[in-house]
Amino acid sequence: MKPLYHSDKTKQLDIMAADALGLDSFALMQAAAAAIFKHINAFNSILVITGPGNNGGDGWVVAELARQNHQQVKVWPMQSIESLSGDARRAAELYQGQTIDAKPDSSASYDCIVDSIFGTGLNQAITGHYAKVIEWINLQASTIIAVDIPSGLNGSTGNIMGVAVEASQTISILALNTGLFTLDGKDCCGEVLLERLGVDSSCFAAVVAPDGLLLDQHHLVEISGHRSNNSHKGRFGHVLTAGGQAGMMGAVLLAGKAVLKSGGGLATIVTDSAHADMVALYAPELMALAFDGMNEQHLNQVLIDKQADVILLGMGMGQSQWSKDLYTCCLMAAKPLVMDADALGILSRAATIPDQLKVITPHPKEAAVLLSCSVAAVQQNRWASVLKLAQKYHCVAVLKGSGTLISDGKTVWCCPYGNANLATAGSGDVLAGMVAGLLAQGFSPAVASYLAVIWHALAGETNVFGLTMTASDLLNTLHQTVK
Ligand SMILES: NC(=O)C1=CN([C@@H]2O[C@H](COP(=O)(O)OP(=O)(O)OC[C@H]3O[C@@H](n4cnc5c(N)ncnc54)[C@H](O)[C@@H]3O)[C@@H](O)[C@H]2O)[C@@H](O)CC1
Ligand SMILES: Nc1ncnc2c1ncn2[C@@H]1O[C@H](COP(=O)(O)OP(=O)(O)O)[C@@H](O)[C@H]1O
Numbered sequence: 001m002k003p004l005y006h007s008d009k010t011k012q013l014d015i016m017a018a019d020a021l022g023l024d025s026f027a028l029m030q031a032a033a034a035a036i037f038k039h040i041n042a043f044n045s046i047l048v049i050t051g052p053g054n055n056g057g058d059g060w061v062v063a064e065l066a067r068q069n070h071q072q073v074k075v076w077p078m079q080s081i082e083s084l085s086g087d088a089r090r091a092a093e094l095y096q097g098q099t100i101d102a103k104p105d106s107s108a109s110y111d112c113i114v115d116s117i118f119g120t121g122l123n124q125a126i127t128g129h130y131a132k133v134i135e136w137i138n139l140q141a142s143t144i145i146a147v148d149i150p151s152g153l154n155g156s157t158g159n160i161m162g163v164a165v166e167a168s169q170t171i172s173i174l175a176l177n178t179g180l181f182t183l184d185g186k187d188c189c190g191e192v193l194l195e196r197l198g199v200d201s202s203c204f205a206a207v208v209a210p211d212g213l214l215l216d217q218h219h220l221v222e223i224s225g226h227r228s229n230n231s232h233k234g235r236f237g238h239v240l241t242a243g244g245q246a247g248m249m250g251a252v253l254l255a256g257k258a259v260l261k262s263g264g265g266l267a268t269i270v271t272d273s274a275h276a277d278m279v280a281l282y283a284p285e286l287m288a289l290a291f292d293g294m295n296e297q298h299l300n301q302v303l304i305d306k307q308a309d310v311i312l313l314g315m316g317m318g319q320s321q322w323s324k325d326l327y328t329c330c331l332m333a334a335k336p337l338v339m340d341a342d343a344l345g346i347l348s349r350a351a352t353i354p355d356q357l358k359v360i361t362p363h364p365k366e367a368a369v370l371l372s373c374s375v376a377a378v379q380q381n382r383w384a385s386v387l388k389l390a391q392k393y394h395c396v397a398v399l400k401g402s403g404t405l406i407s408d409g410k411t412v413w414c415c416p417y418g419n420a421n422l423a424t425a426g427s428g429d430v431l432a433g434m435v436a437g438l439l440a441q442g443f444s445p446a447v448a449s450y451l452a453v454i455w456h457a458l459a460g461e462t463n464v465f466g467l468t469m470t471a472s473d474l475l476n477t478l479h480q481t482v483k
């Protein structure tokens, strides 16, 4: 897994890399620019837009390399050369090509625009002239290459600070920043490429603790590689999927089916007696159990009889007395618990956190309730929020949304896959069922969570139904990602 760093660690990483390579800071800038130049050396006409810091410095060096390569290149500096300092000033002074000092007229077109306005040094919202230039960049049909980070994107959190470049490609230098992969990061970055300049990331990871780890689809081989031939359904776990108060049955059905679709051996739906009989009509492979409210003896007996390995609680469960009774009953069994949806609201008000709680799967609004803060506060720093959730509830937390984050309270994993087609009713119920299904098969809470998240996101991203995909379609096409 690639390490991810908040952008405040960049300077430290730059120094370590320079040491490892035996370069001074200007030679490191030249090496960075040479690595970026490889990605633009085939364009005919290039406009490099440079800012006040070292990100701008990279841009000046890239422009000089393009000039030497006989490409048509111009630099549009946002600041006068005299106002620059250090390596950036030196880089600008070495450039021997043309500059422009205002927006190109509409007849001038560039195949490629290089965004080297701001990198990791962005420290306030972008306004004024800078904002206008970024808005102009976003209107151009050119290929837009962002140096290190799209200007305006907060490299740590993935928030847009006022306005941000929407790049076709982002070429990160030395290390990847956390903000590239969550919240607005994915919309701003386009394709993310990493140029390590010959420095192995393990050289950093040993000294500077990463703030996150980037998940990769290759982890999914762990799922299919997990089972021996000499197996039976009892080996793959039994999940009791509890929820679906009167009139809200769909969510718990989707979750129960996802348990089986993710390889779980057995799934029993515990739901309102008004519709327990209908479960088999939807999916004959599901077992059903009616819960009438405070019928705890009955439920406990079933938990024992059915030897459930995992309880998944909350989908379509509501917040009524029936819901609270179901919550209470499920907690009486000392079985590993996964909580989603309405169970999270009850958990947030509960006097104690059950010892057996293994995973919670909130979307940002549920996370806000769990952390007693606003949705904006959760999203402002999703990295800190997912850590807080895991630490407060002593379990693995899955903070859903664009760039889903998973944490066990120490490590944060980030899923770079998925798209807005997953924003469809019931898609989270499917994810919760997948987490429980993998947990029941013996994966640890963290591994079950991140495997489910990768699988779910990739299935959504590659689904042939595109934006017409429903949660049922997603379930029925999971096999295209993992068989
Ligand atoms: N030798 C080096 O130092 C290397 C630097 N690198 C590049 O350097 C970048 C980091 O350089 P810097 O730390 O200079 O950061 P930036 O290039 O992002 O620029 C920071 C400057 O912008 C100003 N600024 C920040 N936010 C602003 C806003 N909203 N409006 C107006 N001005 C604002 C700051 O006051 C500061 O002067 C990296 O992203 C990377 O591109 C890499 O090439 C690796 C080597
Ligand atoms: N824009 C997006 N990009 C990637 N994944 C998304 C996006 N929007 C939603 N998702 C994913 O879809 C699922 C939606 O879950 P949730 O909000 O709980 O929906 P529901 O309650 O309808 O099941 C989550 O796994 C979430 O990460």
Ligand SMILES: [K+]
Binding pocket: 055, 115, 116, 117, 118, 119, 146, 147, 148, 149, 150, 151
């Ligand atoms: K940039």
